[in-house]
Amino acid sequence: MRVPGTGPEPDTIRPTSDAPAPDAPGPGVVVAGGGLAGRVTAWRAAQAGLRVTLVEPDPVADPARARAASAVAAGMLTPATEAVFGEEPLMEFGIRSAALFPGFVAELEEASGLEVGYRATGTLLVAFDADDLAVLDRLHKLQRRLGVATERLTGRECRRLEPVLAPSVRGGVLAPDDHSVDPRLLLRALAAAGARAGVAEVGARVASVERPGPRGARLGVVLDDGRVLPADQAVVAAGCWSDRIGLPEPVVPPLRPVKGQLLRTRVPAGEPPLVGRTVRGLVRGFPVYLVPRADGEVVIGATQEELGYDTSPTVGGLWQVLRDARELVPGVTELEITETCVGLRPGSPDNEPLLGPTRVPGLHLAGGHFRHGVLLTPVTGEVMARALTTGTLPGYAERFAADRADETTTWE
């Protein structure tokens, strides 16, 4: 809780005195946005020897009040059970990032001294009725075609794994490699690791990026308080708010907000966990999930609504989530509600990320992660560090190049 006149946010992170002095001279990199994409980019860039400043108005220590989709997300790392026909390249990108996760978590927890709630317990995807089962069977075929390890289970086998599942569950797919993480802990750890690596943080909002910048810099990052930060390179990682930042033409990231409503709940004190792993379901065509954490939290979500920048929780959204979760796991009624969350996923026109250099020299994007921002955090760090140090993308990420999103591209 911020009290006027008591000075800066206690969580505003500035370089610690033992931070390594950045090797790079000059104005360095400014990252606009303190969600997962911005923070992993800042940390990795600082590790690569760049001088990095991150600009973010919301405190990382108070996730319930942060606006970043990263602070709302449930934290599923589920490329297999998230697979969609026609999105195979994105699925492969997700599988690459999921494979990076164990090493990424170990390095980050070591670098930050903070845990991130990574749980390698797999995911069970179940179908509620015959139509849902048909969808699930098609998905299972796609998973096999892509070489993903998943196992088709009967309803009874599903209930053997998760006894709280409703008797009506018709069947499922077990994805042993689809794990989860706590995105709020991940954000906090990235902030701490970034600070230790020398990332400076400014508590403000980026209004625009101009060129040239002050004092001979290539770019100028203009803050809402009027300050202008000189930058050799700038990274726009402000989620669905990215296109509210004034950018030099022809860079206009066409990101739209896709509203998600979800509930943070917890198992009553003294009660055993409700489910042992992430449970995703299709209930009469509606997707719903329950993501359990070691501390008893269960995240239940989520709607997917195209309503602009509206962040109001609604009766209808909450009702849909509760209805479907209850059909799948009747015992959810015992859970205590700790928070009603609304987040805005940043969606690009083709629902794929926008990464790396734009046509404006020095200006990069790291956005458009849509429903996959948590999963894609490690690979985003890898890709953006490469982009900032070499100006190019690794081959596996060329498809997601940010410079496809300019006036020469025909978006639907």
Add this chain to the structure above:
Amino acid sequence: MRVPGTGPEPDTIRPTSDAPAPDAPGPGVVVAGGGLAGRVTAWRAAQAGLRVTLVEPDPVADPARARAASAVAAGMLTPATEAVFGEEPLMEFGIRSAALFPGFVAELEEASGLEVGYRATGTLLVAFDADDLAVLDRLHKLQRRLGVATERLTGRECRRLEPVLAPSVRGGVLAPDDHSVDPRLLLRALAAAGARAGVAEVGARVASVERPGPRGARLGVVLDDGRVLPADQAVVAAGCWSDRIGLPEPVVPPLRPVKGQLLRTRVPAGEPPLVGRTVRGLVRGFPVYLVPRADGEVVIGATQEELGYDTSPTVGGLWQVLRDARELVPGVTELEITETCVGLRPGSPDNEPLLGPTRVPGLHLAGGHFRHGVLLTPVTGEVMARALTTGTLPGYAERFAADRADETTTWE
């Protein structure tokens, strides 16, 4: 938000300099509890010339964080549509209080300079299925027997009054004299009127009442910070927490908490009101209500759960409320959720209030209002002022005498 070391709450109300000097010498009256019962008692007692101190730990200016059931309640003033067989005396007491309301509101708004959101728009009680309609018909007969003005309507007539009602609504009863008020505004106005009338307020919790008190006083009201307030008379008005206050034997108010979960919502900006009056429904035997306010707020509730002092909102509670509200008024899905509220109604063994003197000289109760605390506010003020100034109850309130609740009474 209270910040340690920043001094008293800004809303702690102390006597203003132009407050009338209390006529009564000596230690006066101490009221334990700043809900509606406590505040109306304090105000009326001060108006009657008594020296009054009110003790309440929660700030009246932040109702979302207050624990009083008064700050959670929807504010229905509905003796007719709340009528229950076997509770006729309570219904008559409620009708008496409802009749006092217009004058009470006018006097309070004048005395405090604050509005209380009183809306004289009536209540429509509707039935969802044939069984619900049978219950409603019996209730309507009871209302007529008691001489209450209500009108039996067909489903079509109900929808003519409130076009958003579901087509499945089978019929209803219009109670033109069942109105509503905003309990949070009522609390605030009572606090302000009390302060103007000379009520002193102490921001603490009452731990116990002892006899004798300090400095020759009949009673001593012991606060949780160790202070002891001398008192000629003390009023325990701490809702379901009343029996956590240590009291001299044989006064043990047998009040239990009855949990209620409800939602505060609002019509999206620019939209017309959803309903024009309070709509109550029976949906497959479950009671549900929507209480609209002039500012667009719609309160939807409520569960009734016997779960001890548990104040966690639960998935099951919220789901029940949303399910029934949505059956009755499908358009509730568009409402924005502003707050998930949980309150603990103070229930006595016979669900009737406990008012006035106990067998301990000088010690009074004002509690056990259960589901009727807002409705009974004016009459509670009248009864308690009489009790504190004369030691007796008005004839119409003798049934609710607090001293029925001692060891000579057989409670179930």
